[in-house]
Amino acid sequence: MKIWIAYWNILAKDLRSYYLKPPNVSWGVIFPLAWTLMFFIKSESAVDVRGLVPGVMALSVLFGTTSMLAVTITFEKKGRSFERLLLAPIPLELLMLAKTSGAVLFGVANAVVPIGLAAALTDLAGVIWWQVCVAVTLVAVSSAFLGLFVAVSVSEVFEAQSFSNFFRFPMVFLCGLFFPIDKLPWLLRPLSYAMPLTYGTDLLHEAFNGAGRFPAALSVAALLGFCAFLFGLSIRNVRRKWIV
Amino acid sequence: MNPPDDIVVEAQELTKRFPETLAVDAVTFHLRRGEIFGFLGPNGAGKTTTINMLTGLAWPTGGTIRYLGRDVTRRVKRVQHLMGIVPDDSNLYPELSGFDNLCFCGALYGMPRAERRRRATELLSRFGLSEVAARKFATYSRGMKRKLTIAAALMHRPAVLFLDEPTSGIDVASSRQIRTLLAGLREAGTTIFLTTHYIEEAERLCDRIALVVAGRIVRLDTLSNLVSGLRDAQLMQLALSADATTLLARLHTDFPAATFELTDPTTLRVRSVTPMPLAPVIRCLEEHDVAVTEARLVRPSLEDVFVELTGIEAARMRRDPEKGRGPT
Numbered sequence: 001m002k003i004w005i006a007y008w009n010i011l012a013k014d015l016r017s018y019y020l021k022p023p024n025v026s027w028g029v030i031f032p033l034a035w036t037l038m039f040f041i042k043s044e045s046a047v048d049v050r051g052l053v054p055g056v057m058a059l060s061v062l063f064g065t066t067s068m069l070a071v072t073i074t075f076e077k078k079g080r081s082f083e084r085l086l087l088a089p090i091p092l093e094l095l096m097l098a099k100t101s102g103a104v105l106f107g108v109a110n111a112v113v114p115i116g117l118a119a120a121l122t123d124l125a126g127v128i129w130w131q132v133c134v135a136v137t138l139v140a141v142s143s144a145f146l147g148l149f150v151a152v153s154v155s156e157v158f159e160a161q162s163f164s165n166f167f168r169f170p171m172v173f174l175c176g177l178f179f180p181i182d183k184l185p186w187l188l189r190p191l192s193y194a195m196p197l198t199y200g201t202d203l204l205h206e207a208f209n210g211a212g213r214f215p216a217a218l219s220v221a222a223l224l225g226f227c228a229f230l231f232g233l234s235i236r237n238v239r240r241k242w243i244v
Numbered sequence: 245m246n247p248p249d250d251i252v253v254e255a256q257e258l259t260k261r262f263p264e265t266l267a268v269d270a271v272t273f274h275l276r277r278g279e280i281f282g283f284l285g286p287n288g289a290g291k292t293t294t295i296n297m298l299t300g301l302a303w304p305t306g307g308t309i310r311y312l313g314r315d316v317t318r319r320v321k322r323v324q325h326l327m328g329i330v331p332d333d334s335n336l337y338p339e340l341s342g343f344d345n346l347c348f349c350g351a352l353y354g355m356p357r358a359e360r361r362r363r364a365t366e367l368l369s370r371f372g373l374s375e376v377a378a379r380k381f382a383t384y385s386r387g388m389k390r391k392l393t394i395a396a397a398l399m400h401r402p403a404v405l406f407l408d409e410p411t412s413g414i415d416v417a418s419s420r421q422i423r424t425l426l427a428g429l430r431e432a433g434t435t436i437f438l439t440t441h442y443i444e445e446a447e448r449l450c451d452r453i454a455l456v457v458a459g460r461i462v463r464l465d466t467l468s469n470l471v472s473g474l475r476d477a478q479l480m481q482l483a484l485s486a487d488a489t490t491l492l493a494r495l496h497t498d499f500p501a502a503t504f505e506l507t508d509p510t511t512l513r514v515r516s517v518t519p520m521p522l523a524p525v526i527r528c529l530e531e532h533d534v535a536v537t538e539a540r541l542v543r544p545s546l547e548d549v550f551v552e553l554t555g556i557e558a559a560r561m562r563r564d565p566e567k568g569r570g571p572t
Binding site for chain 1: 262296299300301302303321322324325327329331333335336337338339340348349351352353354355356396
């Protein structure tokens, strides 16, 4: 019970201090709008909104979640307030879950904006909503853990941003959103399969259009695997690097 | 073997080796219930690294740590609820108010909402911070930040309080308030581990003191026992009319039964095991155009013990700059 008081208060503080600040809320709205607009401008024919939504949602969640978490943790580590959390009598795993929960919620909220836009522009009948919820949650969790991994690997805030991009941009271009995986050079295809966003986007495509490349169960399993791997790696790095 | 009931924390041969330095070299000590234990040494002596190992922020590379008789060397996390920690640099949240910072720290230890609000109000009043309770921590003065950091460590009523240089770099009034508060906590039964490079602070506050140099404890005892070794010595302090630095070698040669030390260029300390006549020393100085304007008998202090045992000039300890971060 006591550790859950700590968990909830870490989450509530992060939401108040970081995620609900006006600049971040506006980021959560503007980012999906910008992506959607980009696709409209790029497209020469009528835009297939249902085909577009899964990619915009996945990108919104990925960028929102990784940016925020990598920066907030690096910021707290730099200011040494993170030490206060490490000195609290709560298991390291729970502490890191508390820190990532805010980012996950922020990511999920980011996904709501493209859905709202899509609902205004087209008919969303037939969408498998429970699958959308599962996909968005898993993309948010895996992205948050990627952000955590980045935060634990760097010591400066600016490094967190550039190191995040090292993972994010290849994911954007190789997850099948811009180029179908089948049409990628064969050398790059294994990279696509080694990225959580590939499975997240695919699961969303399946939910919106019934056009997933992989069985939904495989995508869910792959995303869960990425979550476990990234979380385990981050915890290991915290123990190695921050408890010297 | 079970430890005596009053021993709260024990460090046995505690060692920390970094790739290129031996920061803490097999230190052994224990903290008794309700005492203030001082860890006195210059910057870089290994004081912060020792606190980090005892509180779970660093892994020891050797030795054992026991809390209440239980070996927790690799599992300090299990006893973190017993500790309150005041780091060398205030590390509360700049964007939160003083009150919210205290409530958040209470929550980290599982305190229910009503209890942590009550306790935060009580501590803010005790530290004279009630009027600034709603202000953001970032706007606090250095002394106020220090006091709030100590208050945060006391939120959950810890059995052991670790303080790393608690009065370093703050104003005299705040330092005095903190010292009074620490004395009060000791009266209430809290065990306090205090690192400092201020000799006077250790002398005023601590029941037992470990003198630490280059990661090693060179002496550990009560203040009275530390000083008693020098009590039999004769210590005279002479005020001089001119700089006597160039005369030190001559004095040592002419008066081999005594030791001479300049605490500043015109203040000479003469120490001897047995009483010695001062007139020849004064004559020797006067022959070199240095007059003695005042002479007085000095009662040995912790500073004298420290200088005697470590060879480190007390003046260097006072000059020690504010610490940077990292393993010191």
